[in-house]
Amino acid sequence: MKKLLSLLALAIFIAACGSSNNGTSSNAKSKKKVANPTDYANTITSEDLKTALYKYASDEFEGRETGKPGQKMAVNFLKDHYVKYGIPAAKKDGDYFQNVPLEVMSPPDINVTVNGKAFKSIDHLVSVGSGESNTINANDIVYAGFGIEDEKYSSYTNIDVKGKIVVIKSGEPKNADGTYVISGNEDESKWSGFREQFASKRDAAKERGAIAIMFHYPEVFAMAKMRFGTSSGRMSLAGKNDEMYYFMINEDLAKSLVKDIDTNDESKVVKANIALDFKKKSEAITSENVAAYIKGSEKPDEVIVVSAHLDHEGVKDGEVYNGADDDGSGTVAILEMAEAFAKAVKDGNGPKRSILFLNVTGEEKGLLGSRHYTDNDPIFPLANTVANLNIDMIGRTDPKRKEGDRNYIYLIGSDKLSTDLHNVSEEVNTKYMNIELDYTFNDDNDPNRFYYRSDHYNFAKNNIPVIFYFNGTHDDYHQPSDTPDKIEYDLLENRTRLVFYTAWEVANRENRIVVDKAVE
Numbered sequence: 001m002k003k004l005l006s007l008l009a010l011a012i013f014i015a016a017c018g019s020s021n022n023g024t025s026s027n028a029k030s031k032k033k034v035a036n037p038t039d040y041a042n043t044i045t046s047e048d049l050k051t052a053l054y055k056y057a058s059d060e061f062e063g064r065e066t067g068k069p070g071q072k073m074a075v076n077f078l079k080d081h082y083v084k085y086g087i088p089a090a091k092k093d094g095d096y097f098q099n100v101p102l103e104v105m106s107p108p109d110i111n112v113t114v115n116g117k118a119f120k121s122i123d124h125l126v127s128v129g130s131g132e133s134n135t136i137n138a139n140d141i142v143y144a145g146f147g148i149e150d151e152k153y154s155s156y157t158n159i160d161v162k163g164k165i166v167v168i169k170s171g172e173p174k175n176a177d178g179t180y181v182i183s184g185n186e187d188e189s190k191w192s193g194f195r196e197q198f199a200s201k202r203d204a205a206k207e208r209g210a211i212a213i214m215f216h217y218p219e220v221f222a223m224a225k226m227r228f229g230t231s232s233g234r235m236s237l238a239g240k241n242d243e244m245y246y247f248m249i250n251e252d253l254a255k256s257l258v259k260d261i262d263t264n265d266e267s268k269v270v271k272a273n274i275a276l277d278f279k280k281k282s283e284a285i286t287s288e289n290v291a292a293y294i295k296g297s298e299k300p301d302e303v304i305v306v307s308a309h310l311d312h313e314g315v316k317d318g319e320v321y322n323g324a325d326d327d328g329s330g331t332v333a334i335l336e337m338a339e340a341f342a343k344a345v346k347d348g349n350g351p352k353r354s355i356l357f358l359n360v361t362g363e364e365k366g367l368l369g370s371r372h373y374t375d376n377d378p379i380f381p382l383a384n385t386v387a388n389l390n391i392d393m394i395g396r397t398d399p400k401r402k403e404g405d406r407n408y409i410y411l412i413g414s415d416k417l418s419t420d421l422h423n424v425s426e427e428v429n430t431k432y433m434n435i436e437l438d439y440t441f442n443d444d445n446d447p448n449r450f451y452y453r454s455d456h457y458n459f460a461k462n463n464i465p466v467i468f469y470f471n472g473t474h475d476d477y478h479q480p481s482d483t484p485d486k487i488e489y490d491l492l493e494n495r496t497r498l499v500f501y502t503a504w505e506v507a508n509r510e511n512r513i514v515v516d517k518a519v520e
C-alpha cells in the first residue's frame with residue numbers, strides 16, 4: 001500500500017510539473033472546471049474489454065472473414081454498440097456502414113497466338129497482374145532485354161514501348177570480370193532478386209506506356225503457376241484493376257516471341273503476328289466498414305481517425321480462426337474508447353476536434369477497407385484528417401522480447417511524418433501511463449516492414465501522421481489458437497488507455513499537429 005501511495009504522489013507531482021504549452025485543456029476558454037481525461041480513461045476497464053472480446057472473438061462470429069456471414073455479424077455487433085452508447089454514424093445519411101465493393105478474382109482465361117502457334121493460360125503463361133477482359137492484336141512486339149531503366153544501364157534507350165507488348169527476361173548484366181554492371185561490384189541491384197525485379201521491371205515498362213509485359217523468368221515460372229494459376233479467391237477493390245497485363249511466360253512461348261532471348265541482351269523490335277485474348281474472371285462481393293463519430297466542439301472540421309480492422313481469417317478446414325488478438329483486441333479497444341469519449345460529451349467535456357471511430361474490413365485481404373476509405377470514399381476530407389491512430393493486436397506479449405517490461409507496446413510510425421505527434425505520444429505516456437514504448441519495429445530497415453502492413457499505411461501514404469500500436473507476433477498469430485482466453489486483459493486496458501489519452505490530447509490541444517516531414 002505504501003508503495004502505491006508514493007507512486008501516486010509522484011504521479012501527481014509529475015502531472016503538476018507537466019508543462020502546459022501546446023495549449024492543452026488549461027487554455028480552455030470557458031471558466032468551467034478543466035476536464036480531466038483520467039475521469040474518462042478510467043471507464044476503460046479490463047472487465048469491459050474482456051466481456052466484449054469474449055463475444056466478438058467467439059466461434060459464433062466464424063472468424064469474421066470479409067464478405068462472409070461472420071463478418072456481417074461483426075459489423076452489426078459494432079453498430080449496435082455505437083447505437084447503444086449514443087455515438088452517431090459518421091456518414092451524413094446516418095448509416096453506420098460504408099459499403100466497400102470488392103471482387104474475388106479467379107485466374108483469367110488467356111489465349112495467345114504467335115504467328116499461328118497457339119498458347120494458353122496456365123500451361124504457357126500465367127497472369128500475375130490485372131486488367132479487364134480485352135483482345136489485343138499486334139504485328140510486332142518489343143523485346144526490352146533485361147527490362148532495366150537505371151543510370152548505369154538502360155534497356156529502353158532508343159526503343160519506344162508505348163502501346164506495345166513488351167517481352168523481358170530476368171536478371172541483370174555483368175561485366176567481363178563477373179561483377180555487376182549496375183553496382184560495379186558483386187552486389188545485386190533491385191533488378192535482380194525475386195520480389196525486387198518483379199516490381200521494378202513492371203514499373204519501368206508501365207512508366208513508358210507498355211500495355212502488357214511478358215516476363216521470361218524460368219526459375220519462378222512453376223511457382224507462378226502454383227501461386228497465380230491455381231489459387232482462386234484473390235480479393236481486390238472493385239474497379240481498381242487498372243494496373244496492367246503482366247504475364248509470366250514459359251520457355252516455349254518466350255522463344256516463339258524472341259528466338260535468341262537466352263543469349264541476347266539487346267533491345268529490339270520483333271515482327272510477329274500476335275493475338276492476345278484475355279478474359280477476366282471475377283465475382284463481386286460486398287463488405288462494409290463501420291464508421292461512428294463524435295463531432296468536435298470547437299474545430300469540428302479537423303478529424304482524428306482511430307482505426308482497427310474488424311475482419312479476420314474466417315474458417316479453414318472446419319476450424320474457426322477467432323482472431324482475438326488480431327484484431328479483436330484493437331476492435332474492442334475502439335469500442336471502449338468511443339464509450340469514454342461519449343461520456344465526456346455528456347459531461348460537456350467533448351473533444352475540440354472530431355473523432356472518427358473507423359472499423360475497417362478486408363485488412364487480411366490486403367488492407368482493402370482502409371484503402372477504400374482513403375482512395376475512393378473518405379467520409380471526411382483527407383486534408384482535414386489530423387492523424388490516424390491505428391490499433392492492430394494489443395492484447396498479448398511478444399515471446400521474442402527477452403528484456404524489458406511486460407507492460408510495453410511497440411509503436412511504429414509516430415515520428416515518420418510529424419515530430420509533434422511523436423512528442424505528444426511520448427508526453428502523454430509519461431504523464432499518464434508509463435508504458436514502455438518500444439520502437440524496435442519503427443526502424444526504416446526493419447525486415448518485417450510492419451509500417452506497410454496494417455491499415456494506417458493508407459493514411460500515411462497521404463501524409464497523414466500515424467501511430468501504429470502493436471504487440472508483435474506470437475505463436476498463435478494467424479492460427480485458430482488466437483483465442484480470447486490468451487489475452488492479457490490488464491495490458492489491453494493499459495494500452496487502450498494510452499491510445500485514448502493520445503487521441504484526447506491530439507483532439508484537444510490548441511494547435512493542430514504539424515506535418516513537418518511530409519514525403520514527396
Ligand SMILES: [Zn+2]
Binds near residue numbers: 309363392
Ligand atoms: Zn491484424
